[in-house]
Amino acid sequence: MLHNRKCIGCGTVKDRETMIKITYDKQNNKVIVNPSKRVFGRSIYLCYNKECISLALRKNRMEKMLKCKFPDNLKGQLIEYEQ
Numbered sequence: 001m002l003h004n005r006k007c008i009g010c011g012t013v014k015d016r017e018t019m020i021k022i023t024y025d026k027q028n029n030k031v032i033v034n035p036s037k038r039v040f041g042r043s044i045y046l047c048y049n050k051e052c053i054s055l056a057l058r059k060n061r062m063e064k065m066l067k068c069k070f071p072d073n074l075k076g077q078l079i080e081y082e083q
């Protein structure tokens with residue numbers, strides 16, 4: 001239970017190891033998809049599926065939750081994770 005996180009798309013709670021993690025590294029002003037464990041910062045989680053990814057992108061939910069601009073190149077990277 002300790003490692004469960006909530007998807008910001010569909011709201012499902014599941015093991016964070018099975019989700020996409022997106023972290024805003026404030027120190028370096030960088031948004032990182034699936035960062036290493038050394039990266040700390042405000043994070044959000046998403047399922048590896050099209051609905052959740054597009055929902056998060058469409059409503060700018062991620063930007064609001066991370067409190068930063070989400071780079072366009074990362075949007076492309078996220079779309080590649082769609083299954």
Ligand SMILES: [Zn+2]
Nearest residue numbers: 007010047052
């Ligand atoms: Zn989801």
